[in-house]
Amino acid sequence: MHTIRKILAIGYSVRHIVCSGSRAGYEMYAADAFGDMDTKRCAKRHFLLNPLQLHADIKLLKAEINEVDGIIIGSGFERADFGFLTVEDRNRKILGNAPELTKEVANKTWLSARLDDLGIRHPLAYTGREIAEGEEKTKHFHYPVVAKPAYGGGGTANFFCTTEKELIRCAKQLPDFLFQEYIKGTPVSVSLISTKREAVSVSVNEQLIGLNSLCTPGPFTYCGNISPFVGKFSVSERMCEIAAELTQELGLVGSNGVDFVVTDDEPFVIEVNPRFQGSLDTVELSTGLNLVDAHVNAVKRGILIERVEARRYAAKAILFATHDGMVIENLDRDGIVDIPEKGRIIRRGEPIATGIGIGDSRGSALADAMRHVDTLQSGIHINGRSRNNRIFVKP
Numbered sequence: 001m002h003t004i005r006k007i008l009a010i011g012y013s014v015r016h017i018v019c020s021g022s023r024a025g026y027e028m029y030a031a032d033a034f035g036d037m038d039t040k041r042c043a044k045r046h047f048l049l050n051p052l053q054l055h056a057d058i059k060l061l062k063a064e065i066n067e068v069d070g071i072i073i074g075s076g077f078e079r080a081d082f083g084f085l086t087v088e089d090r091n092r093k094i095l096g097n098a099p100e101l102t103k104e105v106a107n108k109t110w111l112s113a114r115l116d117d118l119g120i121r122h123p124l125a126y127t128g129r130e131i132a133e134g135e136e137k138t139k140h141f142h143y144p145v146v147a148k149p150a151y152g153g154g155g156t157a158n159f160f161c162t163t164e165k166e167l168i169r170c171a172k173q174l175p176d177f178l179f180q181e182y183i184k185g186t187p188v189s190v191s192l193i194s195t196k197r198e199a200v201s202v203s204v205n206e207q208l209i210g211l212n213s214l215c216t217p218g219p220f221t222y223c224g225n226i227s228p229f230v231g232k233f234s235v236s237e238r239m240c241e242i243a244a245e246l247t248q249e250l251g252l253v254g255s256n257g258v259d260f261v262v263t264d265d266e267p268f269v270i271e272v273n274p275r276f277q278g279s280l281d282t283v284e285l286s287t288g289l290n291l292v293d294a295h296v297n298a299v300k301r302g303i304l305i306e307r308v309e310a311r312r313y314a315a316k317a318i319l320f321a322t323h324d325g326m327v328i329e330n331l332d333r334d335g336i337v338d339i340p341e342k343g344r345i346i347r348r349g350e351p352i353a354t355g356i357g358i359g360d361s362r363g364s365a366l367a368d369a370m371r372h373v374d375t376l377q378s379g380i381h382i383n384g385r386s387r388n389n390r391i392f393v394k395p
Helices: 015-023 037-042 051-067 087-093 099-106 108-118 128-133 135-140 164-173 233-250 280-287 291-301 362-376
Strands: 006-010 027-032 045-048 070-073 125-127 145-148 159-161 178-181 186-194 199-209 222-227 254-263 266-273 313-320 325-327 351-359
Touching (some): 006 015, 015 037, 015 280, 099 266, 108 233, 164 178, 186 233, 222 362, 233 254, 233 266, 254 291
Antiparallel strands (some): 145 178
């Protein structure tokens, strides 16, 4: 059997994967667009990727890929072309879903049609092209309607269309976007580990979306998690059943996630993440599992973990920049992860760092995370501007 000791994690941001793998005893290597201090601490080597040409840059990693035993592909690479690797290397080294399957499942338009086929409840959705070719479809919606790109995570490019006229205009301008019924409720995700034969739900997690207190750049921007989700047990169990069924139907292996919105005790599937999710931090802190190790065992050995119960609550809260600036103090402190190096330029709307909290209730865990976020806001002014993000000065 192909032994896995050295793992290269590739993604837009891979700190959570690299540090988890390091804790499990793997020799981790990292390639992402941030190069955070804690990523570099946990990785034997770090390769900085240009965020404007992520997919092109991975071809430069061919020599490094040849030196490791496995590759974990993270967010931002759902459509990446790994054709520069031989078929044998792709099959042997990619720890998770094949790139072709990842690309298919991550396509929100494709997934919407597949959910229809499977009879799984999800929001009504049409592409911009479908609306432009048949404007009567706009009559099927209640407003507002959510517009989102077919590919991409984090919700930063999503926006509302509040009227039929606006929807038609946007659909014509954005034919490849998906225009989706807005479901008002609680955003939730289910984290799973799967083999080719079965799947087990590891945790149901509340998602933090668009919080003003974290200076998110838009109403749909992902800004953290709380694990476990506090809701009716029957609803959580139903989401776990749907997520496991869907994961198996799609043929996904390893660590995957299914996003829902829960309203009136009814879960709607929003999307599927065929890769590690941002909830890794809170899931591990809440359950005590190591998800990278569970992922490798499921993918390479077909070994599935037993279902676990949450031991405590855990929260993560991602703080975003309110303006362009430079990090001018050391942020390496307890309760902070995704730590930028002093001197890094961060643009308005980009993440600065993440607060982590634990507690014996949802409220205490979130309060602990926000207390750590508050430490990021303290101590240094920004030339008399906003109270927020005082760790910056204008360049």
